[in-house]
Amino acid sequence: MKQILITQEIMDMVQKYAENLFTDRTDAFVQPNEGLVNLQMDIMELNPSLSNKIDFMAYLEKLIDDFEELKQLLPSKFEEYKQKFDDLLAPSFLSTIIECRNTRLPEDRAERAALPVRRAKFYEEIVDRIRYEEARPVMASYMEKLGIQTCVYCNNAEAVYSDKDEEAYYHFDHWKPKDKYPFLSICFYNLYPSCSICNGHKLDGRKGSFQLYTEDEPAKDPFVFYVDRSEYIARQPNTLSVSFKSRESRNDIYCEEYNKVYRIKEFYNSPGGLRQVSKLITDIDKHRGSYIDATNSSIPDIVDKDVLFHDVLGVDGDEANIFTDIKKKLKLDTAKDAKLL
Numbered sequence: 001m002k003q004i005l006i007t008q009e010i011m012d013m014v015q016k017y018a019e020n021l022f023t024d025r026t027d028a029f030v031q032p033n034e035g036l037v038n039l040q041m042d043i044m045e046l047n048p049s050l051s052n053k054i055d056f057m058a059y060l061e062k063l064i065d066d067f068e069e070l071k072q073l074l075p076s077k078f079e080e081y082k083q084k085f086d087d088l089l090a091p092s093f094l095s096t097i098i099e100c101r102n103t104r105l106p107e108d109r110a111e112r113a114a115l116p117v118r119r120a121k122f123y124e125e126i127v128d129r130i131r132y133e134e135a136r137p138v139m140a141s142y143m144e145k146l147g148i149q150t151c152v153y154c155n156n157a158e159a160v161y162s163d164k165d166e167e168a169y170y171h172f173d174h175w176k177p178k179d180k181y182p183f184l185s186i187c188f189y190n191l192y193p194s195c196s197i198c199n200g201h202k203l204d205g206r207k208g209s210f211q212l213y214t215e216d217e218p219a220k221d222p223f224v225f226y227v228d229r230s231e232y233i234a235r236q237p238n239t240l241s242v243s244f245k246s247r248e249s250r251n252d253i254y255c256e257e258y259n260k261v262y263r264i265k266e267f268y269n270s271p272g273g274l275r276q277v278s279k280l281i282t283d284i285d286k287h288r289g290s291y292i293d294a295t296n297s298s299i300p301d302i303v304d305k306d307v308l309f310h311d312v313l314g315v316d317g318d319e320a321n322i323f324t325d326i327k328k329k330l331k332l333d334t335a336k337d338a339k340l341l
Ligand SMILES: [Zn+2]
Pocket: 151, 152, 153, 154, 155, 156, 157, 194, 195, 196, 197, 198, 199
């Protein structure tokens, strides 16, 4: 819903992520490079029917060579790298079922031959071997540093979950999907905190054009939530409705696509969503009428915007990062529309 500008500060942070990602592991941990080299060995030794083995080898070779860079590859380079990888192995081969073994292989050929063999899709094996599952909790700690707690697509749910052991973990969406861009599976700028509904695998490539990180000046907040209050004022709260519109007509198509892909109207107009909106409007009206007027008439300009937003909306008024609170954008847009301040 809002873009984050890649500043020097963020780039420094991402460099630390890339450099330190798996440095604190024990010897039992198979580092990505070892896993990838062993996958090359599996390709050669176990897949005699694969006619273009050389292409698979070249793909893996490039992945190994560029690995340090890929962890912090800037979004503007994604397509350039996609082309380089596609030139080595045609994209249709990424889903090829291959035979493979453990990520750690013994040096002795006879010992290797005794290992159990399993079948997997080539790209899935890459994601596994560059240790996405192990990178995920590390990414989570960086998301906390960035203050991102909610789904960056809908801002309607937390991207943080607690499992049965009360361990908090993040849901990430691969902005560029794993089956086509496996080399970006642990790239910092390709992992977007998202709720399970917005998570990529359910979108089947209909992901729209939302990009969280940008190297240019972020697009000026192109969308706005609008709550139709007319019926509400007429004391028919059941007819409340929330719309999500573009500020300028040239963004209408983009907004429509966003609405559809991320189900914005659906989420916010659900019975639970509307109950919250109804309470929000009541709170805004209450404060708008009495508190501000009374405070301002006795001591002008005493109203502290931050305190007011916190008291009325339950969020801080800082619009820069809407990903800290669920429905923060809806709350801020509604408060502005109601001229709370
Ligand atoms: Zn979501």
